[in-house]
Amino acid sequence: MQDCAQQPLLEVSNLSASFGGTQVLRSISFNMRSGESVALVGESGSGKSTLLKTIAGLAPKALRVDAGGIRYAGQDVLGLRGKTLRAYRCEGAKYVFQNGQESFDPLFSVGRQFDESLRAHGMRADAGTKLELLERMGVTDGERVLSSLPSELSGGLCQRVALAIALAGAPQLLLADEPTSALDSDNRKKVANLLRKVNEVDGVALLLVTHDIELAAELAPRIMVMHDGEIVESGSREEVLERPRDPYTRTLVDSVPKMERSYRRVAL
Numbered sequence: 001m002q003d004c005a006q007q008p009l010l011e012v013s014n015l016s017a018s019f020g021g022t023q024v025l026r027s028i029s030f031n032m033r034s035g036e037s038v039a040l041v042g043e044s045g046s047g048k049s050t051l052l053k054t055i056a057g058l059a060p061k062a063l064r065v066d067a068g069g070i071r072y073a074g075q076d077v078l079g080l081r082g083k084t085l086r087a088y089r090c091e092g093a094k095y096v097f098q099n100g101q102e103s104f105d106p107l108f109s110v111g112r113q114f115d116e117s118l119r120a121h122g123m124r125a126d127a128g129t130k131l132e133l134l135e136r137m138g139v140t141d142g143e144r145v146l147s148s149l150p151s152e153l154s155g156g157l158c159q160r161v162a163l164a165i166a167l168a169g170a171p172q173l174l175l176a177d178e179p180t181s182a183l184d185s186d187n188r189k190k191v192a193n194l195l196r197k198v199n200e201v202d203g204v205a206l207l208l209v210t211h212d213i214e215l216a217a218e219l220a221p222r223i224m225v226m227h228d229g230e231i232v233e234s235g236s237r238e239e240v241l242e243r244p245r246d247p248y249t250r251t252l253v254d255s256v257p258k259m260e261r262s263y264r265r266v267a268l
């Protein structure tokens, strides 16, 4: 995948899609630059995951794209097949599941699944590389973690291992679907800090889907609000949170009574 400074990393244009005649994405358009961090917020069922999975090349079979397109570094994502689709999903845009534990098969060790995930993308990693990837995600006892079954690890730890695996292919865009929703507040903080580090230090672009508007504000200078399959508002986090224009956004912001202004920079 070529990184071309002239063009956006990701271009979604007039994307409309439906499940069995019910429209779930309505003329979605937005761009992302390399290294940018953008949050997509909205209530349950508004279409956030469907949009993210479609961008990731993982749209459910039942989804029909009615119009529009997605380009990644100039390439038509919806037209990718076979090897090029696999390369895109690994080195291009990498989707990270909502619940770390769900990313794993409960029957096999985490280490085996780490290897299998790399093999599926034509990669290999020696023990040292795997431990280093885990360490970058704050996992210091990597050997124990790799030999464990997913059920032996906490949700927060699983999510960090899932992030380490996701980053193994050095993707340029991380598509994180509710990455902290299954975590307690301590693990939420850790994973949020890791995502920020991956974005700000490693320069990986981040498209974060969440219904947690505080997390969005913490991690993303730009916020888009989705409602009933449409992007109803988009702007800097200050504009969207402090001067919401759309009535739906206002409701969303008001639903967090004492929003801490945590988006004012916290040192890494």
Ligand SMILES: Nc1ncnc2c1ncn2[C@@H]1O[C@H](COP(=O)(O)OP(=O)(O)OP(=O)(O)O)[C@@H](O)[C@H]1O
Residues within 6 Å of the ligand: 019, 024, 042, 043, 044, 045, 046, 047, 048, 049, 050, 051, 060, 062, 211
């Ligand atoms: N595989 C599928 N088949 C049919 N309909 C689906 C499928 N996946 C999602 N939908 C429908 O598409 C709409 C959008 O769902 P989606 O999961 O994208 O919303 P969301 O905003 O991510 O919600 P949540 O925050 O609960 O994950 C919903 O009406 C949902 O029921």
